[in-house]
Amino acid sequence: MLCSKMDIKTYMHEVGQAARAASRAIARADSAAKNRALLAIADAIERNSAMLQTANQQDMAAAQADGLDSALLDRLQLNAAAIAGMAEGLRQIAALPDPVGEITDLKYRPSGIQVGKMRVPLGVIGIIYESRPNVTADAAGLCLKSGNAAILRGGSEALRSNQVIAACVSEGLAAAGLPETVVQIVNTTDRAAVAELITLREFVDVIVPRGGKSLIERLMKDARIPVIKHLHGVCHVFIDERADLNKAVRIADNAKTSRYGTCNTMETLLVAQAVAAQVLPEIAKIYTAKGVAMRGCPLTRAIIAEAAAATEDDWFTEYLAPIIAIRIVEDMDAAMDHIQHYGSQHTDSIVTEDYSRARRFLREVDSSSVMVNASTRFADGYEYGLGAEIGISTDKIHARGPVGLEGLTSQKWIVLGDGHVRG
Amino acid sequence: MLCSKMDIKTYMHEVGQAARAASRAIARADSAAKNRALLAIADAIERNSAMLQTANQQDMAAAQADGLDSALLDRLQLNAAAIAGMAEGLRQIAALPDPVGEITDLKYRPSGIQVGKMRVPLGVIGIIYESRPNVTADAAGLCLKSGNAAILRGGSEALRSNQVIAACVSEGLAAAGLPETVVQIVNTTDRAAVAELITLREFVDVIVPRGGKSLIERLMKDARIPVIKHLHGVCHVFIDERADLNKAVRIADNAKTSRYGTCNTMETLLVAQAVAAQVLPEIAKIYTAKGVAMRGCPLTRAIIAEAAAATEDDWFTEYLAPIIAIRIVEDMDAAMDHIQHYGSQHTDSIVTEDYSRARRFLREVDSSSVMVNASTRFADGYEYGLGAEIGISTDKIHARGPVGLEGLTSQKWIVLGDGHVRG
Numbered sequence: 001m002l003c004s005k006m007d008i009k010t011y012m013h014e015v016g017q018a019a020r021a022a023s024r025a026i027a028r029a030d031s032a033a034k035n036r037a038l039l040a041i042a043d044a045i046e047r048n049s050a051m052l053q054t055a056n057q058q059d060m061a062a063a064q065a066d067g068l069d070s071a072l073l074d075r076l077q078l079n080a081a082a083i084a085g086m087a088e089g090l091r092q093i094a095a096l097p098d099p100v101g102e103i104t105d106l107k108y109r110p111s112g113i114q115v116g117k118m119r120v121p122l123g124v125i126g127i128i129y130e131s132r133p134n135v136t137a138d139a140a141g142l143c144l145k146s147g148n149a150a151i152l153r154g155g156s157e158a159l160r161s162n163q164v165i166a167a168c169v170s171e172g173l174a175a176a177g178l179p180e181t182v183v184q185i186v187n188t189t190d191r192a193a194v195a196e197l198i199t200l201r202e203f204v205d206v207i208v209p210r211g212g213k214s215l216i217e218r219l220m221k222d223a224r225i226p227v228i229k230h231l232h233g234v235c236h237v238f239i240d241e242r243a244d245l246n247k248a249v250r251i252a253d254n255a256k257t258s259r260y261g262t263c264n265t266m267e268t269l270l271v272a273q274a275v276a277a278q279v280l281p282e283i284a285k286i287y288t289a290k291g292v293a294m295r296g297c298p299l300t301r302a303i304i305a306e307a308a309a310a311t312e313d314d315w316f317t318e319y320l321a322p323i324i325a326i327r328i329v330e331d332m333d334a335a336m337d338h339i340q341h342y343g344s345q346h347t348d349s350i351v352t353e354d355y356s357r358a359r360r361f362l363r364e365v366d367s368s369s370v371m372v373n374a375s376t377r378f379a380d381g382y383e384y385g386l387g388a389e390i391g392i393s394t395d396k397i398h399a400r401g402p403v404g405l406e407g408l409t410s411q412k413w414i415v416l417g418d419g420h421v422r423g
Numbered sequence: 424m425l426c427s428k429m430d431i432k433t434y435m436h437e438v439g440q441a442a443r444a445a446s447r448a449i450a451r452a453d454s455a456a457k458n459r460a461l462l463a464i465a466d467a468i469e470r471n472s473a474m475l476q477t478a479n480q481q482d483m484a485a486a487q488a489d490g491l492d493s494a495l496l497d498r499l500q501l502n503a504a505a506i507a508g509m510a511e512g513l514r515q516i517a518a519l520p521d522p523v524g525e526i527t528d529l530k531y532r533p534s535g536i537q538v539g540k541m542r543v544p545l546g547v548i549g550i551i552y553e554s555r556p557n558v559t560a561d562a563a564g565l566c567l568k569s570g571n572a573a574i575l576r577g578g579s580e581a582l583r584s585n586q587v588i589a590a591c592v593s594e595g596l597a598a599a600g601l602p603e604t605v606v607q608i609v610n611t612t613d614r615a616a617v618a619e620l621i622t623l624r625e626f627v628d629v630i631v632p633r634g635g636k637s638l639i640e641r642l643m644k645d646a647r648i649p650v651i652k653h654l655h656g657v658c659h660v661f662i663d664e665r666a667d668l669n670k671a672v673r674i675a676d677n678a679k680t681s682r683y684g685t686c687n688t689m690e691t692l693l694v695a696q697a698v699a700a701q702v703l704p705e706i707a708k709i710y711t712a713k714g715v716a717m718r719g720c721p722l723t724r725a726i727i728a729e730a731a732a733a734t735e736d737d738w739f740t741e742y743l744a745p746i747i748a749i750r751i752v753e754d755m756d757a758a759m760d761h762i763q764h765y766g767s768q769h770t771d772s773i774v775t776e777d778y779s780r781a782r783r784f785l786r787e788v789d790s791s792s793v794m795v796n797a798s799t800r801f802a803d804g805y806e807y808g809l810g811a812e813i814g815i816s817t818d819k820i821h822a823r824g825p826v827g828l829e830g831l832t833s834q835k836w837i838v839l840g841d842g843h844v845r846g
Contacts, residue, residue: 113797115807122819226820247842254844362837364451374536374840384538396545396833397649398821410819414785417797419670421677
């Protein structure tokens, strides 16, 4: 048991050092070994499903005793189906192409040398997340496949579950002849461990946080390592004057109601004044039927009687709930101004049949995903063909939008010569 | 004149705010407008060459009076040829393809949506550099072409030169109908301005430092904005047992002696024991003739009598001078261990005719440029075909190795649908 600050410092230093050493082995591991490990971890998780459920029940009981809220308990819980899903996710990662070592753009230069790029792992990735124990398996799988070592810092309420999953990961790594330290979980609930992890510059190359706003804000303040961060998703759909209104209704419905708690869910619907009276009643009917509370601008409320008055705060809010803000705007320029001012640069979509406006919206909206005639709910690693995602980045540096295996890698330059020297 | 800390804070806040506003305009500017601006800046610099030389002479006189060292004075000085070179560099940047808006990998997904990536500017780039006034023109040009706004903080000793260049940049921007605030120089020599610039998170997206180790160390400690950093270049050439020794001699010569002060210059030569006695005497002869001081391991000194004894520190040192460290190693594995332990992950090259070793070296050496049978001196944006470089990154996040226009951009996802919703 770790009890003092000094112990935590020493412990995290050891974890970091072991991760750095393991990162060299996993960077060089061939695809076959990595895939063997992924499949062996999947098998171990399925084989130990009952033990994992028992550990998870203990976590759940402790969390209930501590009075944790129901949303958190919901994310913490693992049943047999969720465990099978974890194993399936690992098998899917095994089936993805190996990004490491891929050589691209190899071209002859006028000097006679060939110059190209080779995809390489980042090194050691620190992942900080909350409650959901399935992230332990997902993150371990993605880091392993992309040739990185991982240090996983899950929520303290999930420690028992995470320890069982980590044991399965170790078993799978060992079965494939890879160092067990390729994936380590931080084996303490002491919060000081996070402070250490985010400043271990010598041993950790990037931090991927998967948590709420307070975690991200802490990292922006205290981290001394690059962070691939996901702030929040205030996503918009703009129904243009030249929209196909059937598509508009379908997208407004799906973007809001297919799931309320996801970051790619639409939070604000913007409608061009010219079509508002035509399209909003039908959309309002759907929202009302599905129990979505509407908050509108004055023009919206003149059309939708049930809508409450939206305040300035509403336009900034990520509800993650069956609530939607609706605003009528003059035209696309006004919509883009709204998105720029209130949005979070996550995902924004225009519904229009107008070619030139679609082209402008795609170019000018500065968000990680920009869409035409599609639901914001598509902003997702699986839907984009990444196979799996470790998170969605709202940053512009390094990775933007859904981050899959490629986002966990970098590219080095390679030069092939035949005794070439520079003139 | 700015005189108090509060003034600097206010001033930098204003500069940042103006840059953020300008970044939106330049992000949307079409290629023609950007190229018109670049050519107009080039013309203005040539037209004002005499005025720029006068300002530069004032900077030089003040720097001499302040007792600045000759290397710095050398970097500070601008003659007519250097000024013409600046203009030529801007014309070359104008001739490069525009990276902004490039759409790649647009593919249909099973859901029916098309998903791809569009290259976009980063936003506002802060560049901190020392003495060389030509960086002002280069950096302005690269940022402008890549659709970014720039805040340039040059060395205080070059302020008068930089002000003239900045006036030419403003003139060119205005001539092309672009906001003059797309490129701003920090118009004060107060060092507090740097502290403000590197924490202006709201307005600055990335910091590119071009300076010595102390600047980088300060940024690593104090910056609250992502930094594309270039630490230092302890570059190696390893002559393998199966090297073509003629190529080995040629590369050992060029990598060390073609220029001493560049970061891609070889600092340590590693030689496989089996060929050391054969190849080192010829290399030593060249170094002696060119006045390169040699520092070797005991085995090296048994072959090269003139070599001084290398200390542990020598293996870590970036000499940037006519000095070379030479070490005889058992084999490629020992060479790679040396590079991993003592290197700076900048540029490392193997000389070998052995296919499997070349393949392993390329894969396993974790440096921003890894070469086979080529001089480390090729690690350069122009040589790699980037057209120009803003610096060389020794980071792995975002950009690695020479950073050109592409390194100053990011990619957002674009989704094209036809009313598609997620199931």
